[in-house]
Amino acid sequence: MKINLKVNGVSCESDVEPRMLLVHYLREVLSLTGTHIGCETTLCGACTVLLDGAAVKSCTLLAVQADGSEITTIEGLAKGDEYHPVQQGFWEEHGLQCGFCTPGMIMAAIQLLQRNSNPSEEEIRHGIEGNLCRCTGYQHIVQAIQYAAKRI
């Protein structure tokens, strides 16, 4: 099936198998491998991207469902050498260790801050509840998002 969408501001036209997952489309057709696959079942959040501004888990969406939409992946956040404040926050506050959950976690955090620019610790924890991290114990992630909240 033919699909037409915009990824990180670039128009993409592709012919894909109807069963192809959005995450495989991003990773394998567009070579945007920053979006990771952690569970294939919408449970871990590693594959989170923004679809028309909303955080979605791209492992349980089909590429054809994204037809006509605008997608932002982790690769689309920095402007040259200038990181998005959430990316900067993760670096400053040691919000990552192995980095595998990080792209999805950052996308979830961006949505959280779009909805609530000054979240409490509890609201941050709630906002990233759908994204699992096995390394950090989340505390530095909370601090990374607090860092970003002050700068957005």
Next chain:
Amino acid sequence: MAVGKYVGTRTKRKEDPRLITGLSTYVDDIKLPGLLHVAIVRSVHAHARIKSVDTSAALKSPGVVAVVTGQDIGDKVGSVPCAAQIPGLKVPRHPVLAIGRVRYVGESIAAVIANDRYAAQDAAELVEVDYDPLPAVVDPLKALEPGSTPIHEEFKDNIAFSTKASSGDIDKAFRSAEIPIIKQRMINQRLIPMAMETRGVVAQYHPGDKNITLWSSSQIPHLLRTQVAVMIGLPENHVRVIVPEVGGGFGSKLNVYREEALLAYLAMKLGKPLKWIEGRRENFLTTIHGRDQVDDVEIAVKKDGTIIGLKLRVVADLGAYHQLLTPLIPGLTGAMIAGCYRFQNLTIDTVGVFTNKMATDAYRGAGRPEATYLIERVLDLVSAELKLDPVDVRMKNFVPSAQFPYNTPTGLTYDSANYQACFQKALDLVNYKQLREEQKKLRAQGKYMGIGISTYVEICAMGPSSGMPAGGWESATVRVEPTGKVTVFTGSSPHGQGQETTFSQIAADELGISFDDITVLHGDTAIVQYGIGTFGSRATAVGGTAVYMALQKIKEKGGKLAAHLLKTDSSDFNFEGGKVTHKADASKSIPFLDLVQSAYHAKSIPAGFEPGLDATAFFEPSNYTFPFGAHVAVVEIDPETGEIQFKRYVGVDDCGKVINPLTVHGQVHGGIAQGLGQALLEEAVYDENGQLITGTLMDYAIPKSTDLPWFELDRTETPSPVNPLGVKGVGEAGTIGSTPAIVNAVVDALAPFGVKHIDMPLRSEKIWRAIRAAG
């Protein structure tokens, strides 16, 4: 080693820019021309004879290149290795694809190779396996019984090994107990490591040179290379292992797995590059599990709370086959059972049994969380029995700080510690006395607050080679490039711990140059000298020390050249501020870059001086290190629902000298989270047929952001005398310290109901039932 410009300071990680932008390369991100994909057909039975494997339909499926079974491979690929050497250990054959029999759900039976991952998966569904099911051996205690069906036909029973150890006079100690012997069985449940990145392998054969390149998500690139070479029969120097970015390990990638050798062999046989990426379901079923012990303890004590003797029996469920270190893990429990305490009389019986489950092996802490959990629960059982404060009982039994180095009854020598000071700091931080007062008041109001303590010691920096199957040293090469930039090659294989940063801090301080001028490379056997890898909280204490030792060689050589260039006899120079300056005469100084260029241009070097400026060091530690700490959890339990709420979580850890407080905190946070996961949430459950019923993230609960409290951390700093950096290691500390603190807090909260012990995980339902049972 003094705090330098970088060492000891909060330094942001070098690794992060590539990780926060999505530009790093994990195994699944690797693309090669003509890459084929592999899907594995896995057993649906825990124990069965394989009557036949019909691959005909799969072979006809679109895009399929080949289907390979265990019969096809036969003995062309060697057994998956086990490094354990225990007298009488039974080591079953461990094929890369099952031959004739399967012994756990998920065991690999056939490999399907196709031109994309969807086609491979489709065809894998079409492979018909005809099974003849056999009784599954699931319960480790039943596996010990004489009538238990042997899982491996070549052995008469399911006992893989049995060891006994003792120290002091246990009979006398038990006779002199002043109160009846306290006995408790404790279950240390099976856990699933669940690194966020599953395993994955890419293999590419280069027929012209008969070389293979293997990319794998591993903690041990060099050991993996040696073992895969042996398994597939290629000379070791024809195998290159590359470990790209690794998305977490926690011990689960400290191994040699079937798929690593299988893909190497198939890539060679088919002459095509192959990729296999483990699915999450496969990860639950076929990546090693952790813990899984049934532990029985008996304790003899005096009325004042002094422990005089302890008997421990460990029954360890090893699963169906041995992975690399499977039979060695339970021994670490016995080795560390004395904890921070000075009793000398003990006996330890350890039995490892085969069951129809995935192998257990090293999972963060590996044997030590079990030991710490046992002894810290014991201290609380003793306190409860004698109605003493658990703080007092601990203080009474601690090894005094003047007694270090301290020889334990289990044959270890603790390097350095001050348990009392560290514990006191935690008690002050949490305001312990006031908490006990508050607890009294709350109890009077029908509220159930619990305070749980754990004072732990762990064995780290694995380790001297005498105690390690494949050597316990680590290697480093420091190459000062002609432009004055420095490349560090480490045999450690960091996968999230941040050693690119911490090793750069060490190198920058030692050479007196900028942190930004250092690059740390690791994880490629064609680039890095032989190394051991990252596990057992060893990377900084052993690998970092190797870097430090190589730097000393550079400075020694550089000093000789500087003496020649500056016309002085002494080669005693400081490397500081980008300059190399004579220690006694500051007027004799040369920019670091000029010195480096002199070494490479070699136009004015002393006679016999080797040009260039690089050095390699292999550091062999003289002992393990023994970090320690004190964790205090404060919880409140809702008696109506059994729900636990954290009120405080305080940890004071001592990992010796700290290179980077930021990453040390990160390690402790993550460790506490995993320890909390075991205490409250996680449990791998196999049903009576050997089916893993917690085989998805829906059923196996790893901690979410909302499950965790705010960690209030502090530290004491007792340098280790074992290495010149004074560092001890911190990767596993949180996992070891947190579990007993949390369980002790919950049991303490439930004391008014007469609850003395509950087995983990302490889910609300279990707590609710314990409260109801107490009436």
